[in-house]
Amino acid sequence: MEIDHVSRPRVLAIAEAANPEWVSVPLVGWSLATALREVAEVHIVTQVRNRDAFLRAGMVEGQDFTAIDSERLARPMWKLAERLRMGEGKGWTMVQAVNALSYPWFERLVWRIFGPRIRDFDIVHRITPLSPTISSLLAARCARAGVPFILGPLNGGVPWPAGFEAERRAEKEWLSHVRAAYKLLPGRGATLRQAAAILAGSRHTASEMPRAVQDKVVWLPENGIDPARFNRVATPGAGLRAAFVGRLVPYKGPDMLLEAAAPLLADGRLTLDIIGDGPMRPQLEAQAAGLPGVTFHGWQAHEAVQDVLARCHLLSFPSIREFGGGVVLEAMALGVVPLIVDYAGPGELVTAETGLKVPCGPREEIIAGFRSALEKLVADPTHLPGMAAAARDRVQRHFTWQRKARQVAQVYAAVQAGRPLTGLDLFA
Structure with a gap:
């Protein structure tokens, strides 16, 4: 797809977790948000813990990104999550449950800064959190302002396969037994209804979306490759x-x-x-x-x-x-x-x-x-x-960050033009 550089959309990219020096979700947030700069005029909003890494990467604060200081609530909630997860790298369902309590404060601070000028943007795209369990107060506010709100990619909550209960216990995933309760949380339905598009990072996540919003769901796996990081070609020997x-x-x-x-x-x-x-x-x-x-x-x-x-x-x-x-x-x-x-x-x-x-x-x-x-x-x-x-x-x-940015640009273009998302295949 050719990008029209004259009509590039102005995008407020919300990536609370985005850091080029970390891995997992923060690296996904950074990689997608920065790749989108090739197809749109992007201003990234992230949490203050990522500020120094953004600056080291050459980003200009105030021009390229804004760092939101939500530490007053985020730090104690993070410490609580670390205590409740019962081990490094364990209890991810518990971590997401705690994030669902602390993240709304981050969005309140985002709206305090950008709400008065939200119409300066053509699209608001919440990239992280990736979890489909965390609702957004910005979705309804953007809808009232007439600015399309795009959510995702969302992923997570894949059920544990039968026969692996010991592995579930080892990961301290006791809360996963009641994970489906997130669908009843206040704000989830409104977030999905008010979103103009929902990027689903997996077929499972797409299947968990209510039938009423399925026409807004587009499959887009969240992971991608930076060719600068993985630039070799395997040359295995004999055997x-x-x-x-x-x-x-x-x-x-x-x-x-x-x-x-x-x-x-x-x-x-x-x-x-x-x-x-x-x-x-x-x-x-x-x-x-x-x-x-x-x-x-x-x-x-x-x-x-x-x-x-x-x-x-x-x-x-x-x-x-x-x-x-x-x-x-x-x-x-x-x-x-x-x-x-x-x-x-x-x-x-x-x-x-x-x-x-x-x-x-x-x-x-x-x-x-x-x-x-x-x-x-x-x-x-x-x-x-x-x-x-x-x-x-x-x-x-299909899976370099540059390609993924162009896939997201197809969603932007469809949303701006009012075209239906049903049947949109980003991998055609």
């Missing part, structure tokens, strides 16, 4: 080499991978690189004791992850509850073929031409599926180069 990348926690399934790969590792038919750290590492190292060809690299910076992945044929990633699956896109960008569980984010990103999917079932079935896939690849790896090339092509066509 099948696989990698696991991620936190070493139960729901990511590194123990299932080791069990599946054990016979191939034992007789030297497979080499496995495990990149990441976490509470399961001692257990995994004990599980791998005596198996040749397994290397634990620990936590690595992005550049170093790329160096290890570029020596591999496969990303072997048996995570059973992955909302977005950014690591899958990163592997595909390098030409590393993903072998994943066909569930949630990774299952939506990987096609039959670009990777291998194992059905999501009980633990024993996933292990058997991964073992079978690995054995077939060892016996006949000839189709891997074609899949690797297709994976790289898919990322370049």
